[in-house]
Amino acid sequence: MNSGQDRRDGSGGGKRQEILAAATDRFGRDGYEHTKWADIAHDVGVGPTALYHYFESKQHCLFEIMDEAIEDFRSSFVAITTEERDPARALAAVMADSFELSEQEVHRNRVLVAEQGRLSHPSSARPEEEARQAARARTRDLEFAWASFLDSAMRAGAIPQSDARLLTRAVLGLYNSIWHWYRPNGIVGLAQVGDHFTGLALAMVGVPPQTLAPRQSAA
Amino acid sequence: MNSGQDRRDGSGGGKRQEILAAATDRFGRDGYEHTKWADIAHDVGVGPTALYHYFESKQHCLFEIMDEAIEDFRSSFVAITTEERDPARALAAVMADSFELSEQEVHRNRVLVAEQGRLSHPSSARPEEEARQAARARTRDLEFAWASFLDSAMRAGAIPQSDARLLTRAVLGLYNSIWHWYRPNGIVGLAQVGDHFTGLALAMVGVPPQTLAPRQSAA
Numbered sequence: 457m458n459s460g461q462d463r464r465d466g467s468g469g470g471k472r473q474e475i476l477a478a479a480t481d482r483f484g485r486d487g488y489e490h491t492k493w494a495d496i497a498h499d500v501g502v503g504p505t506a507l508y509h510y511f512e513s514k515q516h517c518l519f520e521i522m523d524e525a526i527e528d529f530r531s532s533f534v535a536i537t538t539e540e541r542d543p544a545r546a547l548a549a550v551m552a553d554s555f556e557l558s559e560q561e562v563h564r565n566r567v568l569v570a571e572q573g574r575l576s577h578p579s580s581a582r583p584e585e586e587a588r589q590a591a592r593a594r595t596r597d598l599e600f601a602w603a604s605f606l607d608s609a610m611r612a613g614a615i616p617q618s619d620a621r622l623l624t625r626a627v628l629g630l631y632n633s634i635w636h637w638y639r640p641n642g643i644v645g646l647a648q649v650g651d652h653f654t655g656l657a658l659a660m661v662g663v664p665p666q667t668l669a670p671r672q673s674a675a
Numbered sequence: 676m677n678s679g680q681d682r683r684d685g686s687g688g689g690k691r692q693e694i695l696a697a698a699t700d701r702f703g704r705d706g707y708e709h710t711k712w713a714d715i716a717h718d719v720g721v722g723p724t725a726l727y728h729y730f731e732s733k734q735h736c737l738f739e740i741m742d743e744a745i746e747d748f749r750s751s752f753v754a755i756t757t758e759e760r761d762p763a764r765a766l767a768a769v770m771a772d773s774f775e776l777s778e779q780e781v782h783r784n785r786v787l788v789a790e791q792g793r794l795s796h797p798s799s800a801r802p803e804e805e806a807r808q809a810a811r812a813r814t815r816d817l818e819f820a821w822a823s824f825l826d827s828a829m830r831a832g833a834i835p836q837s838d839a840r841l842l843t844r845a846v847l848g849l850y851n852s853i854w855h856w857y858r859p860n861g862i863v864g865l866a867q868v869g870d871h872f873t874g875l876a877l878a879m880v881g882v883p884p885q886t887l888a889p890r891q892s893a894a
Contacts, residue, residue: 487792487795487796489796490796570792572855573706573789573855576706577706577708577709618871619871622863622867622868622871622872623871623875625852625853625856626849626852626871626872626875628852629848629849629851629852629853629855630845630848630849630852630879632848632852633844633845633847633848633849633851633852634844634848636791636792636848637844644841648841649841652837652838652841652842652845653841653845655837656842656845656879659878659879659881660849660875660878660879662878
């Protein structure tokens with residue numbers, strides 16, 4: 457999950473990434489609605505109007521964060537499933553990788569699941585609407601990658617036959633649900649949550665436990 | 676899931692329930708943020724100020740809807756698991772029941788999952804804050820009922836040992852995730868979604884498929 461930080465160069469460069477990082481922390485910690493645009497400006501050491509050089513609005517910034525998060529999930533998924541040809545091992549590696557998160561990436565996941573409803577509502581401002589549509593298209597790409605992978609695994613007999621699209625939604629829904637309640641530095645550690653939910657996701661998909669070696673390291 | 680409609684009498688009676696029903700439809704269909712208080716007033720045929728006789732604010736009304744939804748889940752869960760003493764059959768019956776939903780109950784589930792983040796943010800208005808705390812307490816009660824049930828099922832050897840609280844969050848998280856994407860009258864019907872996700876939840880919990888009779892009717 458560490459791939460996206462330097463993905464966008466060009467438009468704004470370092471300061472733009474700084475703003476995205478500061479906004480991710482604020483939105484994740486305090487909630488999107490409870491964060492003021494001016495607080496983010498303060499965090500990165502610029503005046504509030506300077507932010508508009510990079511983003512049209514707070515919501516534009518939110519959609520960019522969501523888009524980047526989804527793209528990181530998608531590119532990691534493709535990289536891991538291309539590298540590891542065994543479907544069961546690939547699934548285990550994808551799950552393990554999806555719990556190797558910095559605190560900022562945990563915040564980003566929280567933002568993604570807490571605010572996903574906003575992606576359903578068209579915006580009248582153009583850059584905002586473009587970012588919204590990009591994030592939605594990215595979500596469809598991620599779901600398509602998962603469903604194609606699960607469908608192949610079913611055809612190969614590695615997992616039981618079922619509806620690959622519904623199964624995709626179940627696996628992603630189970631994973632996303634974690635970020636509604638998980639708090640960094642809470643009672644339950646991330647490694648424990650990761651082990652438990654990885655096991656549950658594999659049981660749901662129907663990977664027989666004995667097909668996996670004792671412990672796979674994430675790609 | 677049909678238990679709560681007449682639960683609250685006294686304070687306001689029929690008109691109050693009418694408002695809750697109209698607000699549930701609006702929030703579920705158009706989104707909470709995109710619904711105007713005045714639209715709800717219009718739906719139930721009163722002026723906007725008359726609504727304040729029943730609810731302090733739109734958010735107060737939202738929290739009451741959420742509280743009632745959670746309480747319906749909790750009371751159904753308790754009723755079914757008290758009636759059916761076999762843990763595996765009880766789980767299957769709870770899952771089946773949780774997909775027997777009217778269109779308004781689907782809307783209510785959508786509202787519940789889309790707006791659950793609001794329950795984390797204290798309000799300065801008193802009736803609103805009381806409703807928020809009531810909904811949070813109700814959520815804890817629901818989770819406690821599930822965790823206690825799963826823990827007993829583990830002790831009885833009906834399902835594999837694991838962390839009952841994490842497993843509770845997984846099952847509820849999987850179920851809740853459906854309402855982020857499911858639309859009444861969409862391509863995938865509710866019965867199909869229900870069958871698929873019931874199977875997935877039982878696999879996750881570790882109920883051996885052969886322990887269930889061909890088809891249980893919901894209590």
